[in-house]
Amino acid sequence: EAEVAQSPRYKITEKSQAVAFWCDPISGHATLYWYRQILGQGPELLVQFQDESVVDDSQLPKDRFSAERLKGVDSTLKIQPAELGDSAMYLCASSPGNSGGAMGADTQYFGPGTRLTVL
Amino acid sequence: AQSVTQLGSHVSVSEGALVLLRCNYSSSVPPYLFWYVQYPNQGLQLLLKYTSAATLVKGINGFEAEFKKSETSFHLTKPSAHMSDAAEYFCAYTGGFKTIFGAGTRLFVKA
Numbered sequence: 001e002a003e004v005a006q007s008p009r010y011k012i013t014e015k016s017q018a019v020a021f022w023c024d025p026i027s028g029h030a031t032l033y034w035y036r037q038i039l040g041q042g043p044e045l046l047v048q049f050q051d052e053s054v055v056d057d058s059q060l061p062k063d064r065f066s067a068e069r070l071k072g073v074d075s076t077l078k079i080q081p082a083e084l085g086d087s088a089m090y091l092c093a094s095s096p097g098n099s100g101g102a103m104g105a106d107t108q109y110f111g112p113g114t115r116l117t118v119l
Numbered sequence: 120a121q122s123v124t125q126l127g128s129h130v131s132v133s134e135g136a137l138v139l140l141r142c143n144y145s146s147s148v149p150p151y152l153f154w155y156v157q158y159p160n161q162g163l164q165l166l167l168k169y170t171s172a173a174t175l176v177k178g179i180n181g182f183e184a185e186f187k188k189s190e191t192s193f194h195l196t197k198p199s200a201h202m203s204d205a206a207e208y209f210c211a212y213t214g215g216f217k218t219i220f221g222a223g224t225r226l227f228v229k230a
Contacts, residue, residue, distance in 0.1 A: 004162070033218075040128075042209050042220030043163070055216055091162055104151045104213035105170040110162030 002026045004111035006092050012117045018080035021114045025074070025094030031055075033108060034067055034077050035091040043091055049075065050097055082118045089113045121146045123212045125221035133229045138182075138197040140224045142210030145191060152193040153211040154184055157223075163209060169193060180204070200228050 005024040013019050025032050030051050035043035046065065047057040051072040060067065064083070069075040079086055091113045095106035126141040144150055151170050155163040167178025174186045184195045193210060205228045210221040 040223075042123075042211075042222050044220070045218060048216065093162075104215060104218075105168070107153075107165050107168060108163075108218065110155075110164070112160070112162050115160070 004092055004094055004109055006090075006111035006114055008114055009112060010115050010117075012119065013082050014119050015084055016081040018078065019082050019116065020079075021077045021090050021092075021116075023075045023077070023092030023111060025092070026109055029094035029096055029109070030072070031095045031097030031106065032069055032075050033093040033095075034075070035093065037089040037091055037113070039088070046077070079116075082116075084118050087116055087118045089115050121212060121214050121217075121219055123210055123219050123221040125208075125210050125224050127224055128222065129225050129227065131227040131229060132200045134202055135199050138195070138200045138204065138226065140195040140208050140210075140226065142184075142193045142195065142221060143191055144193065144210075144212045146212060146214050148214045151213040152184075152186060153213070153218075154178065154182070154193075154195050155209045155211060155220075157207045157209065159206075166195070166208075200226075202228050202230065204228055 007022050032049045034046045037043045046060045047067045048055045049069045067077045093108040093110045095108045122145045124143045153168045154166040157163045166182050167176045169186045177183045182197045207223045207225050209223045212219050
């Protein structure tokens with residue numbers, strides 16, 4: 001069964017350093033999501049791509065976070081510089097994204113996540 | 120504003136007992152509603168979803184949920200809890216393109 005791949009699984013860094021996370025969605029999935037999940041809370045959408053275009057990045061702290069999906073396939077999320085409050089699980093998900101107006105009905109398939117600890 | 124509220128951050132049941140996890144949403148547009156399960160240090164996995172077809176939705180592992188528009192609810196149930204059901208459960212709502220997750224309910228199952 002196809003899965004969403006993420007790396008690394010765990011990352012420990014010191015504040016003010018740069019970190020990057022990678023996500024490879026299920027083949028053929030047009031929509032890719034990055035979520036941040038703080039311990040004890042639900043996932044919060046950071047950025048959503050439709051192919052290589054950003055659909056929603058309203059919750060992405062753009063002064064330090066950036067995301068790209070250059071060829072509409074895999075994606076990278078970067079934080080520079082990292083802050084203590086960035087410690088969280090970063091989840092990537094993908095969905096087919098070909099349902100037209102019913103895209104909201106798409107099931108999102110999640111990767112295992114990257115747990116970031118900022119010291 | 121759109122929101123999802125899960126009543127009870129922790130729910131504890133005995134093995135074999137009924138599981139009931141509550142979810143209410145607020146939205147001005149017809150919703151798509153989902154329940155996801157998350158095991159420790161893993162991503163989320165879809166249990167079931169409501170997409171405006173049948174109001175009673177059956178999912179995996181014996182779970183089901185009923186969409187009640189008048190109550191703006193989408194509660195998750197399972198007739199008989201199993202030890203393997205112990206996990207975190209998230210209710211999610213999608214209106215338009217954006218998905219909003221509830222804060223989650225951790226289910227404990229006692230032997």
